[in-house]
Amino acid sequence: MINAPAIDPVLVRFVCGTLTLGGMGSPLIGELATRFSEMRVDPKDGAWRLPAIRYRQLIEFFVAKGIAFLDQARAYNRRIFNLADDRTPFEHQSEAIASWWNSGGRGLVVLPTGTGKSLVANLAIQKTGRPSLVVCPTIDLMHQWHIQLSKTFGEEVGLAGGGFLDWREITVSTYDSAYLHVEKWGNRFGLIVFDEAHHLPGPTTQLAARGAIAPFRLGLTATPEREDGSHVVMADLIGPLVYERGIHELSGEHLADYQTNLVWVDLSGEERQQYDHEACLLKDYLATKGYSLGSSGGWNRFIRESSRSPEARRAFKSFLVQRRILQQCEAKMQAVEDLLERHHKDRVLLFTADNATVYKVAKRFLVPALTHHTKPAERKEILQAFHDGRLPVLATSRVLNEGVDVPSAGVAIVLSGSGTVREHVQRLGRILRKHEGKNAVLHELVVRGTKEEFVSRRRRNHDAYQ
Amino acid sequence: MLTSDLVRATVYKASLRPSFLAEGDSAWLQSAEELLEMFRRAVGSPIAFIRDEMVEAIEGEDLPVVWKGLARVLEARCHLVPAEKQVTWQARLDLFARAAILRQNSGFDAEKRAELVSMESAQIGANSLEFLEALYADVPGHETISAFEDISARRLLEEYNLALAQGVVLRSEWLEVELQKGSTRQIRNLINAAKFHQLHWDLTADSDQPEKNIRIRFDGPMSLFDSTTKYGIRLACFLPTALAVEEAKISASLIWGKRPARKVIWEYHGSKVPFPNRHRLAPPAHPEIKGLHKLWQSTENDWELDACCQVLPFGESQFWIPDYLLKNRSDGRKVFVEILADWKKDRLTKMIQGLSESPEIPWLLVAKGSSKRAGFDHPGLGWYRSFPSPEKLLLWVESRAIKPLPG
Numbered sequence: 001m002i003n004a005p006a007i008d009p010v011l012v013r014f015v016c017g018t019l020t021l022g023g024m025g026s027p028l029i030g031e032l033a034t035r036f037s038e039m040r041v042d043p044k045d046g047a048w049r050l051p052a053i054r055y056r057q058l059i060e061f062f063v064a065k066g067i068a069f070l071d072q073a074r075a076y077n078r079r080i081f082n083l084a085d086d087r088t089p090f091e092h093q094s095e096a097i098a099s100w101w102n103s104g105g106r107g108l109v110v111l112p113t114g115t116g117k118s119l120v121a122n123l124a125i126q127k128t129g130r131p132s133l134v135v136c137p138t139i140d141l142m143h144q145w146h147i148q149l150s151k152t153f154g155e156e157v158g159l160a161g162g163g164f165l166d167w168r169e170i171t172v173s174t175y176d177s178a179y180l181h182v183e184k185w186g187n188r189f190g191l192i193v194f195d196e197a198h199h200l201p202g203p204t205t206q207l208a209a210r211g212a213i214a215p216f217r218l219g220l221t222a223t224p225e226r227e228d229g230s231h232v233v234m235a236d237l238i239g240p241l242v243y244e245r246g247i248h249e250l251s252g253e254h255l256a257d258y259q260t261n262l263v264w265v266d267l268s269g270e271e272r273q274q275y276d277h278e279a280c281l282l283k284d285y286l287a288t289k290g291y292s293l294g295s296s297g298g299w300n301r302f303i304r305e306s307s308r309s310p311e312a313r314r315a316f317k318s319f320l321v322q323r324r325i326l327q328q329c330e331a332k333m334q335a336v337e338d339l340l341e342r343h344h345k346d347r348v349l350l351f352t353a354d355n356a357t358v359y360k361v362a363k364r365f366l367v368p369a370l371t372h373h374t375k376p377a378e379r380k381e382i383l384q385a386f387h388d389g390r391l392p393v394l395a396t397s398r399v400l401n402e403g404v405d406v407p408s409a410g411v412a413i414v415l416s417g418s419g420t421v422r423e424h425v426q427r428l429g430r431i432l433r434k435h436e437g438k439n440a441v442l443h444e445l446v447v448r449g450t451k452e453e454f455v456s457r458r459r460r461n462h463d464a465y466q
Numbered sequence: 467m468l469t470s471d472l473v474r475a476t477v478y479k480a481s482l483r484p485s486f487l488a489e490g491d492s493a494w495l496q497s498a499e500e501l502l503e504m505f506r507r508a509v510g511s512p513i514a515f516i517r518d519e520m521v522e523a524i525e526g527e528d529l530p531v532v533w534k535g536l537a538r539v540l541e542a543r544c545h546l547v548p549a550e551k552q553v554t555w556q557a558r559l560d561l562f563a564r565a566a567i568l569r570q571n572s573g574f575d576a577e578k579r580a581e582l583v584s585m586e587s588a589q590i591g592a593n594s595l596e597f598l599e600a601l602y603a604d605v606p607g608h609e610t611i612s613a614f615e616d617i618s619a620r621r622l623l624e625e626y627n628l629a630l631a632q633g634v635v636l637r638s639e640w641l642e643v644e645l646q647k648g649s650t651r652q653i654r655n656l657i658n659a660a661k662f663h664q665l666h667w668d669l670t671a672d673s674d675q676p677e678k679n680i681r682i683r684f685d686g687p688m689s690l691f692d693s694t695t696k697y698g699i700r701l702a703c704f705l706p707t708a709l710a711v712e713e714a715k716i717s718a719s720l721i722w723g724k725r726p727a728r729k730v731i732w733e734y735h736g737s738k739v740p741f742p743n744r745h746r747l748a749p750p751a752h753p754e755i756k757g758l759h760k761l762w763q764s765t766e767n768d769w770e771l772d773a774c775c776q777v778l779p780f781g782e783s784q785f786w787i788p789d790y791l792l793k794n795r796s797d798g799r800k801v802f803v804e805i806l807a808d809w810k811k812d813r814l815t816k817m818i819q820g821l822s823e824s825p826e827i828p829w830l831l832v833a834k835g836s837s838k839r840a841g842f843d844h845p846g847l848g849w850y851r852s853f854p855s856p857e858k859l860l861l862w863v864e865s866r867a868i869k870p871l872p873g
Binding site for chain 2: 180303304306307308309310316337340341344345359362363364365366367368369371373375377378381382385390391392393
């Protein structure tokens with residue numbers, strides 16, 4: 001595309017995830033360096049470079065200043081995408097897309113799981129009219145998106161990830177493949193949809209956003225905050241928060257009605273004795289050293305000490321034994337037995353904190369285990385059988401926390417998990433997708449008189465649990 | 467090498483200090499010995515046994531990072547074989563489907579489950595306990611450790627330090643090796659290793675004394691956009707060769723940390739800890755190098771093939787370290803030869819241009835590929851497909867060799 005080719009236009013090219021700028025005089029270099037702090041000379045070839053993410057601001061800057069430029073970076077054209085999906089968007093979906101468009105086609109939309117984020121993405125692709133890339137965190141989700149987009153737009157959709165590398169005008173990729181191959185696709189899409197966008201700020205995954213020129217960007221998530229605080233970079237990578245609705249606002253009409261239920265259990269006499277004994281050892285050690293695990297730097301110090309000192313290692317073992325008792329105690333197993341009996345007609349997801357407990361539960365109750373070790377063929381068969389009711393109970397640790405669509409799931413049993421709000425909200429989200437006659441229930445198993453009480457209080461600190 | 471989650475280092479101002487373990491430290495030696503004992507005991511057991519031994523959490527987030535790192539080094543020394551009895555995934559899903567039907571009819575209690583398991587066990591000739599063990603025996607962690615390559619605690623700490631240094635360079639923008647008094651043989655080894663690992667580098671030296679004050683700067687994975695992981699692993703694999711060079715000063719510019727990432731420098735002087743036994747680090751000579759020597763000796767010709775140990779200034783402030791020097795026994799003609807497996811067109815063009823401007827250097831470059839695909843050719847450039855044959859090489863050498871200029 002040539003704009004005002006009167007005298008020496010600036011040549012803008014896309015090279016390996018960056019923009020190179022050629023044919024600039026010193027005054028313009030100075031002006032650009034002031035405007036773009038990331039601009040610098042590449043010592044390898046002497047070219048002025050900018051991260052590809054700055055493409056939009058750069059072009060807007062040239063246009064605003066009337067600077068002639070030759071755009072050889074963009075490798076896509078506008079086109080029309082026809083939606084074969086005749087569903088009328090719900091109010092919240094229309095509002096979300098309108099807010100996003102009003103914000104210049106950049107920004108983050110926060111909606112609970114099961115409220116039709118994929119339709120929002122479809123509408124964004126249609127509205128933008130540019131080749132689009134959808135990026136998601138797992139291979140399961142990638143295939144899910146692939147089926148949905150192929151059906152919605154009635155055309156071949158590309159895949160990048162899980163052994164596929166087929167770039168088309170609508171393509172779905174995993175975050176890993178997106179950043180690994182950004183130099184190949186970074187100038188081929190006008191819109192990038194970041195599904196489960198809270199994954200994007202990871203140190204390597206964010207290269208997918210930085211190495212692409214796409215002027216339009218849409219982030220979709222139910223839980224934007226990250227424990228490490230790095231979610232703040234999303235404003236730069238995607239755009240500002242443009243729309244947000246909570247679970248409470250959408251339950252009933254757009255999400256299944258639900259209830260959350262705390263199930264209190266007690267340790268057996270022997271377990272309690274061991275738990276208290278180990279707790280005592282740990283407490284004594286920390287008292288001797290004069291710090292607590294909750295104090296600033298306390299945990300790191302404890303870990304450091306247990307690398308070197310046998311006493312600290314013994315205390316560390318106490319910590320882990322306590323954790324194992326809480327995760328696998330007999331009362332929890334009995335509670336699972338009772339709940340499976342009570343929900344013997346329902347689709348049930350059993351969530352644990354670790355894979356060891358998943359396999360223990362799977363063997364004890366003869367239910368399939370789904371972990372990151374599960375091979376694709378088995379995983380596909382398990383999810384299909386869960387969907388059609390042949391395998392109505394599924395034990396998992398983290399792989400089903402988010403994204404994977406299990407619309408028929410109506411009951412979640414949380415045996416154990418981290419203390420994070422995000423994980424707990426995502427787990428609740430798995431069972432909230434609207435389904436005929438569904439009343440979702442989340443049972444959270446908590447051992448009375450242990451630190452699990454505190455962990456449970458912490459992870460329920462969200463309006464969905466109020 | 468250690469992955470980034472296992473790398474321990476501290477940053478002070480703009481300088482990075484990897485947390486190497488002192489081999490003489492009794493506390494570290496004791497920790498290493500404890501771990502080694504676990505691995506020795508684990509031979510014949512599933513690898514998960516170690517994880518149980520390490521208080522069930524080798525893959526957990528909470529185990530001390532040092533222990534995880536040490537265990538990672540030792541895991542690489544384990545030979546694993548699959549568990550003897552395994553249930554296929556189709557068979558276990560069939561079992562779960564039968565269990566689901568019974569559950570849906572209500573009253574599927576522990577007793578009924580035991581009955582079902584007992585029936586299934588009989589079909590594979592196992593008891594119930596063995597059957598349940600075999601149910602997920604195909605999952606990683608259930609492989610049996612058939613052998614463990616034992617080492618001393620001190621050696622484990624050394625290998626950990628090397629793995630840590632390799633983990634550090636995975637975050638590098640560049641890595642520089644500076645040789646003040648390095649022998650040309652050491653430089654030759656470095657260049658051979660760099661070529662073998664297909665690294666990109668620039669060499670600078672003093673024009674007057676090119677063998678002294680040599681700096682070789684290698685591109686790091688963080689300076690690239692393409693295939694950074696693969697390149698990073700190649701650079702990490704090359705690192706032991708650089709560390710093995712006595713009196714070398716190694717420095718690297720790293721992109722470190724997350725919020726936000728910043729540039730830091732890691733510096734290592736060859737004479738210091740933590741690699742007192744540097745000679746152990748250098749990998750053996752690469753088979754390709756030996757291969758050509760062997761092939762050459764099997765061909766009857768009048769040329770002597772020697773590994774070249776010269777640093778030749780050429781063109782405008784460029785330096786060349788050829789692979790071989792070929793000398794004709796009868797007439798004294800000679801030619802320097804470099805074999806290029808991995809090359810970039812602009813770099814090769816620059817090199818040819820520079821060498822062509824240096825008539826005192828008889829040269830021959832042999833590149834992998836074909837002139838047709840590369841789109842250019844030159845009389846000083848030979849092409850090979852998989853391995854340069856001595857016969858072809860001989861033809862090129864004859865056409866390129868010249869008698870040394872007097873003086």
